[in-house]
Amino acid sequence: MYRSKLLSLVFVIVLIVTSLLGCQQKAPSPAAQDQKNITIVIPEDPPSFNPIITDTGYDALVMELVLLGLSDIDPQGNIFPELAAELPTVENGGVLYDESAGTMSVTWKMRQDVQWSDGTPVTADDVIFTYNAIVNPETGGWIPGIDYIDSIDKIDDHTFTINYNAIYPAYLTQFGGEQVAIWPAHYCDATQGFASWDCARKPLSDGPFVLSEWVSGDHMTFTRNEKYFEKGKPALDKITINIVPDQTVRKTMLINGDADLDMWTTEPIIADLKGNSNIEVNPSPTNRFVMRIFFNLAAKGTTDPVATPHPILSDVRVRQAIRAAIDVDTISKEFFLGYAQPDWTEFFRPPYTCANIPRPKFDLAAASALLDEAGWKDTDGDGVRECRGCKTAKEGYVMEMEFITYSEFGEPLELTQQFIAEQLGKLGMKLKLTVVEGSVLWAASTDGGIEQNGNFDMDIWDDGYSGVDPTAFIESYYSTAAATPDAGYNFMRWTNPDFENLLSSTYTLDEQLRKDAFCKMAAILDKELPELQLFTALNADAHSINLQNVQSSTNDVVTWNSADWVLK
Amino acid sequence: MTTYIVRRLIQTAGLLVLLSILLFALVNLAPGGPLSGQGQSRHVDPTKVELLKRQFGLDKPLPTQYLIWLIGNDWMRVDKNGDGILDSYGTRQGILRGDFGFSFRSRQPVLTEIGQRLPNTIYLTVITMLVAVLIAIPIGIISAIRQYSTFDITVTTFSFAGQAIPEFWLGLILILIFYAWLKNPFTGEPLLPPGGMTSVNSIGFDLGDRIIHLILPVLTGALGWVAWYSRFLRSSMLDVIHQDYIRTARAKGLPNWKVLYKHALRNALVPLVTLLALDLPYIFGGAIFVEILFSWPGMGRLYYQAALDRDYPILLAVLIIGASFIILSNLLADIVYAYLDPRIRFE
Numbered sequence: 001m002y003r004s005k006l007l008s009l010v011f012v013i014v015l016i017v018t019s020l021l022g023c024q025q026k027a028p029s030p031a032a033q034d035q036k037n038i039t040i041v042i043p044e045d046p047p048s049f050n051p052i053i054t055d056t057g058y059d060a061l062v063m064e065l066v067l068l069g070l071s072d073i074d075p076q077g078n079i080f081p082e083l084a085a086e087l088p089t090v091e092n093g094g095v096l097y098d099e100s101a102g103t104m105s106v107t108w109k110m111r112q113d114v115q116w117s118d119g120t121p122v123t124a125d126d127v128i129f130t131y132n133a134i135v136n137p138e139t140g141g142w143i144p145g146i147d148y149i150d151s152i153d154k155i156d157d158h159t160f161t162i163n164y165n166a167i168y169p170a171y172l173t174q175f176g177g178e179q180v181a182i183w184p185a186h187y188c189d190a191t192q193g194f195a196s197w198d199c200a201r202k203p204l205s206d207g208p209f210v211l212s213e214w215v216s217g218d219h220m221t222f223t224r225n226e227k228y229f230e231k232g233k234p235a236l237d238k239i240t241i242n243i244v245p246d247q248t249v250r251k252t253m254l255i256n257g258d259a260d261l262d263m264w265t266t267e268p269i270i271a272d273l274k275g276n277s278n279i280e281v282n283p284s285p286t287n288r289f290v291m292r293i294f295f296n297l298a299a300k301g302t303t304d305p306v307a308t309p310h311p312i313l314s315d316v317r318v319r320q321a322i323r324a325a326i327d328v329d330t331i332s333k334e335f336f337l338g339y340a341q342p343d344w345t346e347f348f349r350p351p352y353t354c355a356n357i358p359r360p361k362f363d364l365a366a367a368s369a370l371l372d373e374a375g376w377k378d379t380d381g382d383g384v385r386e387c388r389g390c391k392t393a394k395e396g397y398v399m400e401m402e403f404i405t406y407s408e409f410g411e412p413l414e415l416t417q418q419f420i421a422e423q424l425g426k427l428g429m430k431l432k433l434t435v436v437e438g439s440v441l442w443a444a445s446t447d448g449g450i451e452q453n454g455n456f457d458m459d460i461w462d463d464g465y466s467g468v469d470p471t472a473f474i475e476s477y478y479s480t481a482a483a484t485p486d487a488g489y490n491f492m493r494w495t496n497p498d499f500e501n502l503l504s505s506t507y508t509l510d511e512q513l514r515k516d517a518f519c520k521m522a523a524i525l526d527k528e529l530p531e532l533q534l535f536t537a538l539n540a541d542a543h544s545i546n547l548q549n550v551q552s553s554t555n556d557v558v559t560w561n562s563a564d565w566v567l568k
Numbered sequence: 569m570t571t572y573i574v575r576r577l578i579q580t581a582g583l584l585v586l587l588s589i590l591l592f593a594l595v596n597l598a599p600g601g602p603l604s605g606q607g608q609s610r611h612v613d614p615t616k617v618e619l620l621k622r623q624f625g626l627d628k629p630l631p632t633q634y635l636i637w638l639i640g641n642d643w644m645r646v647d648k649n650g651d652g653i654l655d656s657y658g659t660r661q662g663i664l665r666g667d668f669g670f671s672f673r674s675r676q677p678v679l680t681e682i683g684q685r686l687p688n689t690i691y692l693t694v695i696t697m698l699v700a701v702l703i704a705i706p707i708g709i710i711s712a713i714r715q716y717s718t719f720d721i722t723v724t725t726f727s728f729a730g731q732a733i734p735e736f737w738l739g740l741i742l743i744l745i746f747y748a749w750l751k752n753p754f755t756g757e758p759l760l761p762p763g764g765m766t767s768v769n770s771i772g773f774d775l776g777d778r779i780i781h782l783i784l785p786v787l788t789g790a791l792g793w794v795a796w797y798s799r800f801l802r803s804s805m806l807d808v809i810h811q812d813y814i815r816t817a818r819a820k821g822l823p824n825w826k827v828l829y830k831h832a833l834r835n836a837l838v839p840l841v842t843l844l845a846l847d848l849p850y851i852f853g854g855a856i857f858v859e860i861l862f863s864w865p866g867m868g869r870l871y872y873q874a875a876l877d878r879d880y881p882i883l884l885a886v887l888i889i890g891a892s893f894i895i896l897s898n899l900l901a902d903i904v905y906a907y908l909d910p911r912i913r914f915e
Contacts, residue, residue: 039768044873047674054673057608137649139623142616195623196675216684217865219768240768245860245869248740249762252748256758408876439600439878442610444617447601463610476611489611 036567037238038260038547041250045217045243048200051179052134052141057557060178061263064559065222065239066205067183069176070108070127072560075285075553077350077468079172083122083182083206085109085158087172090509097167097509104509106171110158114229116184117205124160127175128152129185130194139193144472145174167507169514170469177467178556182206208234208563217243233563254279254542260567261550263558265542267412271337273542280545281552286349287341287536288464288554291416294531295319296456298493300402303454303485305493311393312401313457317374319529322458323360324367325427326420328534335412335419339538346533347522349554351511352470354519357526367427371399378428385428401457403431404450406438409462412537417460431458444486451491459491462537468555471506474521478530479503494530573903580895584888588663591887592634595880602626602672602878622650624672624880625660637669637884638662663888669881673873678885681870688765689854689866696786696858697851700793701844707794708801712809712836713828723798730795739788739861746784760784763863785862789855793847800843805836838908845901849893853886 046058049067053059068082081087088094088106097104114122131152134140148166155161164171175182184206188199203211208230209222220241224234242259244250251269253259255276262269265281273279295313297305305314312318332340347354371377375390376399387397405417414435421431436450441459443449450456465473475482480495482488502517502524525531541558543550546568552558602624603617612620621627625636641658648655661667668678711720746760761767761781770777808814809832817827854868867886874882906912 045674053675055609137619137651140619142613142619144613147615196670201674201676215865216681217688217869218764218863221768242764242768242863243865244763244863246740246863249743249861249863252743253762256748256762258758258762437600437876438610439602439604439876441604443599443601443604447604448599449601449604461610466608476613486617487614 035237036235037240038236038544038565038567039240039242039253039258040261040263041242041244041253041259042263043243043245043247043250046220049203049211050141050181050194050200052143053195053200055179057264060557061559062211062220062222062241063181064178064207064557065209065562066203066207066211066225067181068114068122068206069173069180069182070110071172071176073173073177073468073553073555074560075551075555077286077555079176079468081111082176083110083114083127085111095171095509099167099508102166102507104164104167104171105161106164107155107159107161110160111229112158114206115227116187117210117225117227118187119227120184120186121157122182122184122206123157124154125157126182126185127160128154129188129190130175130181130183133183133188133190133194133197136194139195141194143174143180145170167509169507169509170467170471173467173469178560179466209236209239219243228563230563235564235566236562239562254544257544259544260547261541261543261558263541265540266410267337267339267538270339270538270540270542278545279542280550281540281542282550283339283538283540284552284554286554287539288349288466289462289539290343290346290348290464290536291340291413291460291462291534292531293322293420293534294451294456294459294461294491295322295529296454296458296492297530298454300457301453301455303493309392310457311387311397312376312399314392315374315390316528317370318376319532321367321370321374321427322424322429323529323532324363324370325423326532326534327362327423329362331416331419332535335415336535336537340535341538342535343533344526345522346470346474346525347518348536349468349470351468352515352518354522356519357522364427371427371429376428383425383428384430398430399428400430400432402434404434404436404441404456404459406441406461407435408438413460413462420460446486451489452485454485454491454493456491460534464536464554466555470518471503475503478521478525492530494528496524496528499524569903569906573899576899576902580899583895584892587891588638588888589634591884591891592637593630595883595887596630596633598878600878602880618650622648636660636662639664640667663885668885671874671882672879673877673882678881681882682867682885682889685854685865685867685870686852688864689859689868690851691765692782692785692789692858692864692866693851693854695782696789696855697793697844697847699786700790700797703790704794704797705801707798709805709828709833711798711802712805715806720802727795727799730791733791735788735792735855735857736861738791739784739858742784742788743861763861765864785858785864788861789858797840797843801836801840804839805832808832808836811835834908838905841908842901842905845897845904848897848900849890852893853890 042058044058046062047054047056048059049063051059051063070082070084071079071087072082073079079087086109088108094107095104110124116122134143134146145168148164148168150163150165153161184204187204188197192198205225208225208228210225212223213221222239224237247266247269250259250262251272254262270281297310297314299308299310302308328342332338344359345354345357371385375388376385377388378385379388385399387393387395403417403421405413417433421433424431441450445452476488477490478499479488479490480500482490483493483495499521502521506514506517508514539552539554541552548566548568549564550558551561553560603612603620625633640660640662642661644658645654646658647653660669670677671681707723711723714720743762747758747762750759752759760783765781767777814827814832817831852867854866856868856872858864859866859868870882871886
């Protein structure tokens with residue numbers, strides 16, 4: 001026994017001594033201290049450097065460090081050229097179009113001073129190579145609007161023309177933004193295919209940094225790209241990305257100074273960090289993800305709102321009553337710690353901001369009156385309304401529904417769901433709460449997807465469009481074509497011919513016409529309320545005050561301007 | 569014995585085939601799918617869904633998918649570009665020939681992904697279990713020979729606590745204490761790192777750096793095992809020291825330590841060894857909470873991520889390899905048992 005005691009004592013001493021030694025060895029050498037090195041912490045490995053394939057956001061984060069597109073979008077929504085020498089427009093002759101034939105061609109002129117990290121210049125061949133790789137039906141990928149492109153013609157090494165078979169207003173960011181990069185034709189192996197080529201894990205760089213090491217699940221290191229085209233940039237020598245799955249640990253590392261930037265910091269963590277003078281948060285000026293309630297206009301388990309209308313929700317007055325009964329300010333204050341911004345329309349982001357839609361009032365009395373008027377009354381005094389003269393259900397039908405949300409978002413959303421159910425409960429609407437995984441909620445109908453099969457009454461979750469053009473997003477949620485299961489995400493199964501006409505009128509290059517059309521669409525959505533927008537959550541990345549020029553952006557990931565970052 | 573082992577191996581193969589069918593069906597039929605919502609996109613465009621289904625081989629009926637997963641598709645023509653016409657032969661070889669496919673998430677071969685994570689998990693779990701056993705054995709012995717002593721009661725209390733404390737809570741508290749609060753008096757840096765296997769800036773193999781990164785995850789992971797093994801050994805030791813042959817040994821006038829270590833412990837260890845062998849699959853599966861908290865790039869995190877993403881090839885590979893480990897360690901437990909206890913004979 002003495003021996004075991006002695007052994008444990010020796011063990012403990014060895015541990016302490018080695019740990020102290022280990023810490024001493026970790027102290028950086030004087031040369032390393034002159035280096036401008038920072039550490040970013042994220043919860044999971046990026047799948048690759050190609051966000052088109054999996055779109056986790058972490059792939060975009062690393063892509064923005066090493067790869068450029070033709071253009072990108074700043075936090076205010078302004079599009080700026082990256083590989084392009086200038087943005088082609090109708091005014092500068094870069095865009096030719098034929099409105100009657102519905103065709104257009106866009107001629108891009110590229111910068112001539114950009115080269116890959118191996119010294120090869122970036123040329124039009126790389127753009128054409130990237131396009132061909134994407135459209136390969138066997139090994140390719142998919143990007144919005146790709147089907148509108150008929151061909152790309154090379155004019156010279158730094159000029160090419162994209163020929164469209166439609167008027168495609170979002171052409172400026174089609175090969176740019178946070179999703180699409182131009183890939184090196186001489187380096188990527190086309191036979192491996194766009195979706196799985198090795199160069200998406202060991203990329204060459206034409207961006208500010210070069211990948212130097214990737215230890216799966218542990219860390220990635222990036223060093224300054226000496227061949228980066230903007231002279232004097234980047235200001236940082238090295239960026240390390242540490243994979244730290246637990247958000248409390250990431251927060252502690254930020255406080256301890258072992259991390260300089262935490263991507264997509266959540267509201268509770270931002271609130272915790274508020275008193276810390278070493279940490280700063282520059283939230284995006286606008287937000288992307290809108291928390292919203294989806295109303296199933298068809299009866300639960302069906303997908304045709306005409307043949308089988310929803311007994312409760314098919315009456316617009318019921319939907320309006322729900323809108324009036326939800327206290328968004330309290331949700332923002334209580335569950336999102338004051339960081340949620342109220343929102344009530346799809347069109348709230350510049351440049352398509354519609355001021356014609358007034359913010360709905362939180363008014364329980366009005367909500368109650370609307371339900372009374374719709375023929376839903378609590379006549380038996382059990383606190384739940386029944387159909388008494390309603391148009392959409394049998395007499396006596398109880399106002400009881402299922403209210404679903406998804407689990408990955410976490411506690412704030414589940415508390416919001418409970419709070420809304422409580423508020424609507426006071427109004428005499430009984431909601432049964434369900435929380436499921438996103439992959440179950442949103443799966444295809446053949447995979448048992450709850451929404452595609454119409455197996456819901458009301459859902460609450462968040463979505464929003466990437467980039468600055470809402471057309472494709474609006475089309476996928478509100479168009480008639482998207483109302484068929486698996487053809488889109490119009491789970492509400494809502495259709496409106498006027499809306500449909502307005503939607504097709506947005507395929508124009510006349511910006512004023514587009515803005516007018518979008519605001520008319522906003523008015524229709526506000527009146528018919530197939531979906532109810534509530535608020536946007538914060539888009540922010542907490543960072544050390546020593547790391548300057550970090551600006552979170554809804555239009556891109558935080559590394560969009562990493563070339564400009566400066567370490568004090 | 570050889571006949572027994574051969575027979576058991578044949579049974580194992582049959583069992584694995586049945587298991588593979590069951591697991592394949594379970595994973596594929598579970599609600600949700602890999603094509604719904606990827607990361608930031610809540611949905612995947614229908615055109616992209618069609619393309620992905622083809623690339624992932626999800627466009628075929630489930631039995632065909634199973635067959636391809638098992639034996640590959642390099643013997644059949646497949647429609648690779650979605651035009652409805654069968655093109656060239658497939659490239660999959662099937663798990664029977666060691667091809668577990670590619671991850672839907674990273675498009676990397678499954679075995680590459682597992683190969684990157686498995687050594688890390690083995691490294692952590694083997695050390696955790698070794699530490700657990702090294703601590704548990706003396707505790708178990710002392711608790712047994714000094715039954716109801718202050719030591720025994722204290723250790724019993726701590727054991728129950730050790731089994732009751734959730735790993736994620738304990739790990740977080742340890743990080744707060746050793747990373748956030750306590751500082752190294754010499755350098756002023758946190759006493760222990762918050763996670764990872766090594767310091768990112770460490771060059772080459774640095775034993776000190778390795779050890780300081782192991783302390784917290786091993787402590788967190790080992791506590792539960794220590795409690796479990798020491799309780800087990802205590803009761804098994806108690807059984808043994810009240811046996812007649814121990815009394816005989818003492819009557820022969822053997823010194824106490826010899827009675828305990830040579831006669832009692834060897835017999836008391838037999839059930840513990842079985843238990844250890846049965847716990848071996850943990851070495852493959854990893855400990856999800858410890859890996860998540862301490863940013864340890866192991867199998868647990870790979871599996872967890874794959875489950876969230878419905879990354880079928882990774883899920884299936886981990887499950888089937890894990891199942892094989894469990895079955896083989898059961899076999900191993902039986903064999904070791906026979907070796908340790910000469911009375912046991914397998915016919």
